[in-house]
Amino acid sequence: MPRTPAAVVSAVLVTLMVVLAIIGPPIWGETAEKIDAGAILQGASAAHPLGTDNLGRDLLARVLVAGRYSLALALAATLIGAVIGIVLGALPSVLPRRGARLVTGTVNALVAFPGLLLAMFTAVVSGMGARGAVLGIGVAIAPSFARLTQTLAASVAGADYVLAARMLGVPRRRVLGRHVLPNIAEPLILNLAQALGGALLGLAGMSFLGLGVQPPDFDWGRLLFDGFARIYVTPEVAIGPAVAVALAGIGFNLLGDTLAKRAARTAVPARKEELAAPEPSGAPDPRAVLEVRDLTVTFPGGVTPVRHLSLTVRPGEIVGIVGESGSGKSLTAAAIGGLVPYPGTVTHAALRLDGREVAELSQKELGTSLAMVFQDPMASLNPALRVGGQLAEVAIVHQGATRAEAARRAVDRLGHVHLPEPAKQAKRHPHELSGGMRQRAVIAMGLMGTPKLIIADEPTTALDVTVQRQILKLLREVVDESGAAALFISHDIAVVGELCDRVVVMYAGRVVEELPVSALAKGAAHPYTKALVDSLPDMETDRSLPLASIPGTQPAPALVGAGCAFAGRCALATDRCSTSLPPVTEYGIAHTVACWEVS
Amino acid sequence: MKFTDVTVRFGSFTAVDSVSLEVPRGGIVGLVGESGSGKSSLAKAVSGLVRYSGQITGASRVQMVFQDPYASLDPRMKVGESVAEGLLELPRAARPDEVTRLLGLVSLPADLASRYPRELSGGMRQRVAIARALGARPDLLVADEITSALDVSVQGSVLNLIRSLRDTLGLSILFISHNLAVVRYVCDTVAVMHRGRIVEHGPTEDVVGRPAHDYTRTLLEAVPRLQR
Ligand code: SF4
Numbered sequence: 123m124p125r126t127p128a129a130v131v132s133a134v135l136v137t138l139m140v141v142l143a144i145i146g147p148p149i150w151g152e153t154a155e156k157i158d159a160g161a162i163l164q165g166a167s168a169a170h171p172l173g174t175d176n177l178g179r180d181l182l183a184r185v186l187v188a189g190r191y192s193l194a195l196a197l198a199a200t201l202i203g204a205v206i207g208i209v210l211g212a213l214p215s216v217l218p219r220r221g222a223r224l225v226t227g228t229v230n231a232l233v234a235f236p237g238l239l240l241a242m243f244t245a246v247v248s249g250m251g252a253r254g255a256v257l258g259i260g261v262a263i264a265p266s267f268a269r270l271t272q273t274l275a276a277s278v279a280g281a282d283y284v285l286a287a288r289m290l291g292v293p294r295r296r297v298l299g300r301h302v303l304p305n306i307a308e309p310l311i312l313n314l315a316q317a318l319g320g321a322l323l324g325l326a327g328m329s330f331l332g333l334g335v336q337p338p339d340f341d342w343g344r345l346l347f348d349g350f351a352r353i354y355v356t357p358e359v360a361i362g363p364a365v366a367v368a369l370a371g372i373g374f375n376l377l378g379d380t381l382a383k384r385a386a387r388t389a390v391p392a393r394k395e396e397l398a399a400p401e402p403s404g405a406p407d408p409r410a411v412l413e414v415r416d417l418t419v420t421f422p423g424g425v426t427p428v429r430h431l432s433l434t435v436r437p438g439e440i441v442g443i444v445g446e447s448g449s450g451k452s453l454t455a456a457a458i459g460g461l462v463p464y465p466g467t468v469t470h471a472a473l474r475l476d477g478r479e480v481a482e483l484s485q486k487e488l489g490t491s492l493a494m495v496f497q498d499p500m501a502s503l504n505p506a507l508r509v510g511g512q513l514a515e516v517a518i519v520h521q522g523a524t525r526a527e528a529a530r531r532a533v534d535r536l537g538h539v540h541l542p543e544p545a546k547q548a549k550r551h552p553h554e555l556s557g558g559m560r561q562r563a564v565i566a567m568g569l570m571g572t573p574k575l576i577i578a579d580e581p582t583t584a585l586d587v588t589v590q591r592q593i594l595k596l597l598r599e600v601v602d603e604s605g606a607a608a609l610f611i612s613h614d615i616a617v618v619g620e621l622c623d624r625v626v627v628m629y630a631g632r633v634v635e636e637l638p639v640s641a642l643a644k645g646a647a648h649p650y651t652k653a654l655v656d657s658l659p660d661m662e663t664d665r666s667l668p669l670a671s672i673p674g675t676q677p678a679p680a681l682v683g684a685g686c687a688f689a690g691r692c693a694l695a696t697d698r699c700s701t702s703l704p705p706v707t708e709y710g711i712a713h714t715v716a717c718w719e720v721s
Numbered sequence: 722m723k724f725t726d727v728t729v730r731f732g733s734f735t736a737v738d739s740v741s742l743e744v745p746r747g748g749i750v751g752l753v754g755e756s757g758s759g760k761s762s763l764a765k766a767v768s769g770l771v772r773y774s775g776q777i778t779g780a781s782r783v784q785m786v787f788q789d790p791y792a793s794l795d796p797r798m799k800v801g802e803s804v805a806e807g808l809l810e811l812p813r814a815a816r817p818d819e820v821t822r823l824l825g826l827v828s829l830p831a832d833l834a835s836r837y838p839r840e841l842s843g844g845m846r847q848r849v850a851i852a853r854a855l856g857a858r859p860d861l862l863v864a865d866e867i868t869s870a871l872d873v874s875v876q877g878s879v880l881n882l883i884r885s886l887r888d889t890l891g892l893s894i895l896f897i898s899h900n901l902a903v904v905r906y907v908c909d910t911v912a913v914m915h916r917g918r919i920v921e922h923g924p925t926e927d928v929v930g931r932p933a934h935d936y937t938r939t940l941l942e943a944v945p946r947l948q949r
Binding site for chain 2: 281282283285286287289290291292300301304305446447586587588590591594613614615616617619620640642643653654655657658659660661663665668669670671672675676
């Protein structure tokens with residue numbers, strides 16, 4: 123478990139406070155109550171490090187003893203606030219529509235009301251003293267808890283599993299208890315720790331205003347109140363309780379923070395796999411636009427989603443990478459484009475674009491020679507800017523074009539990707555275009571430069587089939603015209619089969635087969651490729667037979683063993699398959715396979 | 722089960738425009754269309770999740786299986802508890818046996834009941850969701866894009882399951898998908914939706930083989946195919 127300074131500080135402070143609350147009164151209780159007429163209202167001295175009060179009682183002892191009472195009051199206030207808040211927040215999920223609206227409205231009004239005023243009002247109404255202060259602070263905390271509960275509950279209430287439960291006729295109260303509360307408990311509990319810190323400060327404030335604890339009882343706030351009158355003469359008498367309140371407040375607040383951060387972090391299996399940096403490979407292939415040798419992507423904890431991948435793309439060629447979710451195909455694309463998210467690391471023997479190492483290319487060169495298209499076009503478009511302006515920017519930044527030139531080129535490119543009335547579209551914002559039009563605009567953006575390679579990662583997955591068909595046609599057109607090459611990543615083997623010239627099949631981070639598209643349907647050799655092709659229903663599938671499917675699941679990147687990753691699901695698997703990795707071998711013309719049982 | 726003139730409006734937008742359709746007992750009717758065609762709104766209307774005008778008759782116990790099996794199971798509930806949600810009418814003691822039977826119906830082992838959804842693959846989760854829906858003994862099952870979040874390699878087994886459930890239980894199913902190849906494989910009849918209306922409805926082989934409406938033709942031509 124990683125330790126941050128905040129986590130350590132909060133753990134120390136909170137432990138300190140708890141210990142103090144337990145041992146404080148038994149140890150120093152007597153000293154704290156001992157009246158000494160000879161030492162009234164003293165400042166700091168060796169006998170009384172924090173001075174004495176108007177009855178000559180030792181203030182250090184009193185501060186240490188007051189810890190238990192202060193914390194207990196804060197806890198009580200927090201619990202009151204939490205209970206009221208959670209009930210108020212959860213009510214709208216069970217009440218009929220009108221009642222729900224009333225409760226929501228009340229909570230909204232209360233949230234807007236200043237907390238301290240609410241606390242003071244409640245305290246005055248319910249009588250001065252500790253009870254009033256605790257109630258007051260509790261009531262002041264409640265609205266924010268109610269709001270939090272409401273927001274969290276509303277997000278869970280929209281979840282599919284809650285809809286499913288409603289359809290099954292599960293009563294609303296039961297839905298609340300079984301689905302909603304358990305799923306929002308965690309953030310609520312985390313919030314509790316923070317609220318405790320707040321309550322502590324709030325209660326001290328109340329006591330300080332004279333609304334809280336009354337003598338002869340005392341908490342930190344009361345001590346502060348008593349000491350404050352003397353702050354100009356002997357400031358140390360106020361400092362003790364002030365420091366105690368501050369430390370406790372900080373401690374609980376940080377604890378809440380730390381817990382929240384820890385809850386948000388997902389556990390990674392701790393397994394370390396040493397990765398030797400691959401040997402740099404020899405001379406560049408002169409006929410390749412993209413040359414990738416021995417590419418590996420690793421995440422901390424030995425998770426390796428892409429393993430020793432090599433591939434080559436030639437000019438005018440569209441190469442498809444096909445694989446299921448978790449096969450590493452998208453990370454491969456990201457690694458080639460330099461977009462692997464932190465904390466992933468990429469190693470390779472060679473990653474060359476048009477014969478030059480990508481690492482040596484300037485941002486400008488990379489920007490004009492590589493175009494990327496993603497599943498979500500909004501990932502590439504700024505929603506706040508007009509489409510034409512965004513395209514023009516590419517030409518201005520990367521090619522030093524003038525504004526007018528760039529704008530003209532942008533309209534020309536938009537026309538090139540068959541956007542109707544390009545001049546008009548250029549003036550629009552991305553949200554005014556349909557999904558298919560946006561994807562065209564992104565492709566047009568890539569064409570502002572003179573791309574050598576277009577990487578398209580699931581560019582049509584979010585689109586309707588009719589629009590998908592148009593975008594695929596456009597990609598082919600663009601490649602044919604510009605002589606650029608394309609790397610097309612997709613989970614859909616039929617789409618890949620339609621668009622691409624060559625297909626690279628990935629499974630669990632590795633390339634298992636590479637073959638010409640003409641061989642995909644009937645000539646595939648790897649058992650996984652074959653099974654994938656068989657399990658795809660198409661317009662000719664025999665409806666009287668059951669559909670083929672592959673038993674089992676693809677191993678997660680952290681669980682891939684030494685041998686063939688497909689062994690657990692493969693009908694041809696032998697003992698050798700699970701212990702040693704099948705090498706990539708030539709199978710036919712431009713056709714390679716990694717399987718022990720294929721020869 | 723029969724819809725007559727079902728209309729769903731969101732504000733001034735008409736998502737479903739007086740649609741009439743029939744799902745015969747033990748039949749699987751496919752509903753295809755693109756995004757915005759109104760097919761999902763129609764599904765929600767049948768399931769009682771949105772308001773509609775018009776009539777839906779003959780389906781008093783409708784259950785729905787959702788698209789995303791990662792969102793449709795409560796992550797904090799064991800599989801058995803999720804499946805048992807539809808069994809509130811049964812006495813408590815009879816529920817475990819019924820859960821086992823339901824899991825068996827979808828070809829899942831009984832010991833899966835004590836696992837959490839996060840330990841299951843997408844295909845298995847979708848089976849659990851189907852088992853849960855079957856527990857309520859539906860007279861109509863609405864399957865809304867149930868394989869589009871799944872990998873191709875497991876899609877087949879879920880589709881086979883849907884067909885076998887129809888055969889063994891005589892279940893009536895409204896099967897909604899954007900994927901014509903999938904619909905063609907699973908359904909007896911297909912209704913094509915476009916802009917809130919059903920533009921064509923007929924036996925699967927006819928709609929796919931001899932489409933009558935231009936839009937159906939466009940849709941068919943756009944289906945990506947492997948050259949076999
Ligand atoms: S190497 Fe073995 S397990 Fe892997 S695909 Fe070939 S036969 Fe199957």
